[in-house]
Amino acid sequence: MVEKSFPPGDGTSRSETSTEPMTADRTPLFCDLALAERIERAEALLMAECAEAAQRRGTKGFVRVVAGGVASFAEEDSPYNKVAGLGFDGLPSAADLDAVEEAFAAHGATPQVELAHLADPEIGALLTARGYRLESFENVLGLALDGEYERSSPAGIVIRPSGDDEFEHWLDVMAEAVAEPDTQGVPWHEEFPREIYQRALRDSASAGVRRYAAVRADVLAGGAGLRVSEGIAQFAGAATAPVHRRRGIQSALLSARLADAKAAGCDVAVITTQPGSKSQQNAQRQGFDLLYTRAVLVKHNP
Template identity: 30%
Template sequence: MEAAIRLKSWDALRRACELEGNPYGVTLYEKEGLRASLVRALPKLPWFNTVSGLTQDTLTELDGALSMYQMEGIAPRLGVWATHLTPTLGAALYDRGFTPVGVGATLYAAAAPTPGTFAGVDVRELDAGEDRATFRAVLLEGYGFTNPAQRALAVLEHEGPGVRRYLARVDGQPAAAATLSAHDGVAFLAGAATRPEFRQRGAQAALIHRRLNDAARTCELVTVTTAFASASQRNLERQGLRVAQLKTLWAAWSSVGEQP
């Protein structure tokens, strides 16, 4: 599940890095299972400047990754699976000036078709290139992104190779967007965004249901990430997904206004 989740965003950043002139200043670091991404155009956004794959075994590679951020003056966000967070690893992160700042949840379900109807909501999978402007507009408005670099990278990720795009209409109006990708029999639900005026109308529930049914044709499992104990998690659990793993999120003390 972690591979299916990671590869989608990693592939988007790799393609951004390969754009002529690397306009967003993307640098990717990977060594012995530890992965770090840095985006100079978005230094304050932690989900673009992250370290993953951190365990007690990969701790020896952490300082090399951190030096990349230190040279750019960027404070990264570290993600550690709850089952990998040993006292030794926690103490090592604390000694390097990091503190826990949040918890993310990875949910899963067996990929199986389920019945369901959603009054007033129509969901369509878009063909390659179809209705691209509408999809982008709904996705970016739903996320509330205004920074040009952030908007461009979001489009790059959610319209990449192998990414299936879905558009939900509420009473005929474009209301919500979502995507589906797959890796080694695991489908990943992402790109869930709803325009503010259409929230609480069932669009995301309909998109989850449609993608679960589509994933059942080719995959064994479905996975998705969200903030722990969030409204999004509750919505996913109503559609039959359950928590598979929690991830602790760590940030530098200086970036959260505290001192160790």
């Protein structure tokens, strides 16, 4: 399942779907402005903390607060180079946007804004007037954690925390899996070199993303991430190595993280997917509801 709270792409098998039946009387999660603001604030905080982690290992990046959101740059080609969380705390001023665009330009990067459709619509008009162009969309799905969640794994599959002793191996498995991504639906608008993806995973670990390992036949077969922020459980990436797909690993990773998110006191779990993707379909089968869409707006320099 592709979960884009940090680097997207996981190569989930198209046949690896949920075995959990959905009840007909389940009430879908409704996303009001307050919930959207919480989710976007958690996303912005994750981008900022990952960019700061990159700087601690020596990159020349930046993090700028702008109108309730953040602009962050970790390193060249990083998935943490973007503006997130705008639209819930007033309009950014022209001076704010000038400063952000100049900061990206100083690093040879293109400004990219991920704007929730529940944000103040004037921000979209403001950005397009400055030359930003719509390039793609991504969907934010959520699940209200108001029930009891137990870990469930198929026979022969073990889901456990992934320790530092296997970090390098875990990184290799994740990179192998994302090399063959989900191809159903709208393609991801971003692709990242293997070494950049792995460094981004290191930075996310430094930013508090918990790592999970899926073990099959005593072999590390996949992994996933979970980050908890202000009651929001961000499902931060999940991957299964190609040779181990069609075994129910993704569903097992999901159930383990749901149980841990509930135990940590979260009230909402969030997954970000590409529109129409198998990942979105699988998430909805697990009970996640489509909450809102983000527009990806990019300003290409002449």
